[in-house]
Amino acid sequence: DSGVTQTPKHLITATGQRVTLRCSPRSGDLSVYWYQQSLDQGLQFLIQYYNGEERAKGNILERFSAQQFPDLHSELNLSSLELGDSALYFCASSVGTGGSYNEQFFGPGTRLTVL
Amino acid sequence: DQQVKQNSPSLSVQEGRISILNCDYTNSMFDYFLWYKKYPAEGPTFLISISSIKDKNEDGRFTVFLNKSAKHLSLHIVPSQPGDSAVYFCAASLYQAGTALIFGKGTTLSVSS
Numbered sequence: 001d002s003g004v005t006q007t008p009k010h011l012i013t014a015t016g017q018r019v020t021l022r023c024s025p026r027s028g029d030l031s032v033y034w035y036q037q038s039l040d041q042g043l044q045f046l047i048q049y050y051n052g053e054e055r056a057k058g059n060i061l062e063r064f065s066a067q068q069f070p071d072l073h074s075e076l077n078l079s080s081l082e083l084g085d086s087a088l089y090f091c092a093s094s095v096g097t098g099g100s101y102n103e104q105f106f107g108p109g110t111r112l113t114v115l
Numbered sequence: 116d117q118q119v120k121q122n123s124p125s126l127s128v129q130e131g132r133i134s135i136l137n138c139d140y141t142n143s144m145f146d147y148f149l150w151y152k153k154y155p156a157e158g159p160t161f162l163i164s165i166s167s168i169k170d171k172n173e174d175g176r177f178t179v180f181l182n183k184s185a186k187h188l189s190l191h192i193v194p195s196q197p198g199d200s201a202v203y204f205c206a207a208s209l210y211q212a213g214t215a216l217i218f219g220k221g222t223t224l225s226v227s228s
Contacts, residue, residue: 103149
């Protein structure tokens with residue numbers, strides 16, 4: 001158990017809908033990262049937050065957004081869903097950002113299926 | 116363009132033998148490399164890492180070798196055990212900048228008894 005929790009575990013929805021994925025980092029971790037793993041793909045970095053502020057953006061679509069709240073949990077919002085958004089979404093956390101704080105611990109993931 | 120490549124999608128090894136998983140990268144600015152292991156229905160778990168100032172790091176049965184001139188790293192597992200059967204991801208980052216990890220697509224290791 002990495003200490004990172006993600007809810008829900010599975011999500012099935014229809015095209016055009018909007019969903020919210022939730023992540024609680026390990027106790028004491030200030031950084032939260034979101035990754036997407038599609039079929040036959042490695043983990044693609046979406047976005048990073050550090051202590052409530054957006055720190056870095058990767059291959060995140062404009063239809064997707066995220067935020068980190070004062071209690072450090074994070075939510076990833078996916079809207080106008082398309083079939084191609086079906087994937088595993090992982091959240092990871094680390095103590096800080098930079099240097100020895102960069103080792104990331106991953107949650108179990110949310111499997112999103114868009115029908 | 117993939118910055119981190121794991122060219123072997125799968126590897127099969129017998130129990131007790133050595134498993135060698137390979138990873139190549141293209142960005143010479145990367146200075147910190149990690150290996151993660153992933154079982155089905157679980158998130159990736161950190162296995163071992165290496166800084167670019169080293170060429171080898173060992174932790175029990177796991178050793179990572181880094182060849183900076185070739186932009187290549189490898190993970191050696193000796194001896195391999197059936198419980199090592201999983202998907203192994205290589206990842207790279209810019210250490211001080213604390214950037215997100217850039218992952219390869221993974222290699223599925225199967226260890227048979």
